[in-house]
Amino acid sequence: MSEMKTRVKVHSKLTQVSSTPVKPGKIHPLSVLDQSMGLHTLHMVLYYRVSPFNSFDLDPLRASLCEALSNYPPVTGRLTRDDDGNWVVNCNDAGLRVLRATVGTTLDEWLGSADAFEELDLTKKVKINEFEGGGVAIGLSCTHLNADPTSATLLLKSWSEVHRREAIAHAPFFHPPALRRRPNPNTDTQSANYYATKSKLVSSPTKMSTVTFRFSSHMIKNCLSEVQNKCPNATPFDLLAALFWLRIVLLKSKSYGDQCALSICIDFRKLMQAPLPYGYFGNALHFSLLSTNAEDLEGGDLGHVAELVHSHVAGIEEEEFWSVIDWLDSRREGKKLAPPFRMYGPELTCVSMEHMNAPKGPTESASQPLMYAVMFEKDEKPLHVSYHVGNVEGEGLIMVMPSPEEGLGRTVMVTLPEEQTAKLCEDHDILRLKPTMLLSRR
Structure with missing residues (x-):
């Protein structure tokens, strides 16, 4: 492990479940497009100049995440194989791992000196990273089987909207059959x-x-x-x-x-x-x-x-x-x-x-790129957002x-x-x- 790698130090780990228990036996099937992304992972980091959380108190953050996850049963589930050997999500409310970490440098210094390899250390599951002198990075990582960049972004955006006590602008839609093979398939294109x-x-x-x-x-x-x-x-x-x-x-x-x-x-x-x-x-x-x-x-x-x-x-x-x-x-x-x-x-x-650059949602007063609308405090949008694809x-x-x-x-x-x-x-x-x-x- 390099010296630069050690700048991110994890201080706590917890597992966050949803506020509404998932119905026993609930299974979320994955579409063929989901299954095709199985070799890749997805990593996202949002940087904030000012910490969106009061004195880095995770209690309000945990409460809003708990509430937001009630809208996303597959996110707190676990990947498993069905009887045919294909991936599905067992929505067993096993929870989402949340880590808290500090970064041994300032935000500006990090943005000027870190590389992509080190940046990935900010993205273990959900990770809240506090920089010296202020500033926070919120990281998210998942298998690409579960989500694409839009899905991952809207998950964090929904969390921020719940945190601000606002309605979710783009409610999650779970329906893999919307992307399934047609009665008269065409493979000659x-x-x-x-x-x-x-x-x-x-x-x-x-x-x-x-x-x-x-x-x-x-x-x-x-x-x-x-x-x-x-x-x-x-x-x-x-x-x-x-x-x-x-x-x-x-x-x-x-x-x-x-x-x-x-x-x-x-x-x-x-x-x-x-x-x-x-x-x-x-x-x-x-x-x-x-x-x-x-x-x-x-x-x-x-x-x-x-x-x-x-x-x-x-x-x-x-x-x-x-x-x-x-x-x-x-x-x-x-x-x-x-x-x-x-x-x-x-x-x-x-x-x-x-x-x-999506149009504003029905509850939003202004339109702005989805990733920069992830605001845990009103008008405190990210100053930078990174996306990485693994493998x-x-x-x-x-x-x-x-x-x-x-x-x-x-x-x-x-x-x-x-x-x-x-x-x-x-x-x-x-x-x-x-x-x-x-x-x-x-």
Whole structure:
């Protein structure tokens, strides 16, 4: 264990149950999309400048968490196998582990010196971490079988709303059959073929590192105007996915040959004809492959690459989502689903979290990104939020998400093989956008 790792010291552990006992025998089945994420874990950290809890007294916090968990029976349950060998959650109210810890440095020093590996030490189950001189980080970790980033975020947001004695804005919705195989399955689509190919790919473990870039609304607006002639409808995601894809390809020492590929991950809750509510608890992610000639990237035309990304995302139809569900279900041996495979990789993968700029809920007075609406005290929103996906291998992961700044500002977390991360931090095309770099020990 490194010296930096020891800065987080756990002082107490407790198990929190819900205020309403769960009905005996209650089982929460997992969808085929949930089952497919079995190789990955999810980690989330929210940083607050001012502690949202009075004198770090956990009693009010425990009371509100207890009440919030009554709305989330699967969260306090335990994963088990059913008679067919598939994962289900036994909603036995076994409870949620909550840890209290102190961090041997200030919040600002941590954000400037910690790396992604050390940051994960803030995320054991639910973990409340107090920094020297004030400031708190709330961490959450879980298997990706249980939740995707939206579900994890809304769990914490619901907790904060209960803590403020307000109604939950996006109530949890538990209904895995909403994403089940159709009577007339279709497995002959680009997406189904891509998942079939992905299931056979193998990558070698590589030492990875992560750096976080925060771009101001002003700089993103200026850059969008620069690419308008090639991509007039570009979103911040289109722009940043194109920028980082382009720069990562160009910094690699090896040749890509004739083709370059980017796996794009989007949340499809609101992209279906019968949309799922934001509160749908489970996985609603779709991976698709954007492939282009190497010449398209080697030319370095950001506007052209942004248009490639924009057209690809805009062209994904609902049938692609359903065909993946059909294909995953078709892999059963009898009633048992086939083993999961790596979803984040081995191709370079870019995750869009644009959907987190959700409209305000029925009880909310203003709209802001979901992760920055996790306020345990009124108007005390997080100053930074991190998301990590465990067991990423291959070429790397790019996560494009909202920033605390209102407007077009975005935060980009990039995980790459270690030597490439160092080069990316010195890339002139990225640095010209004057990003603030966080949580990167270089």
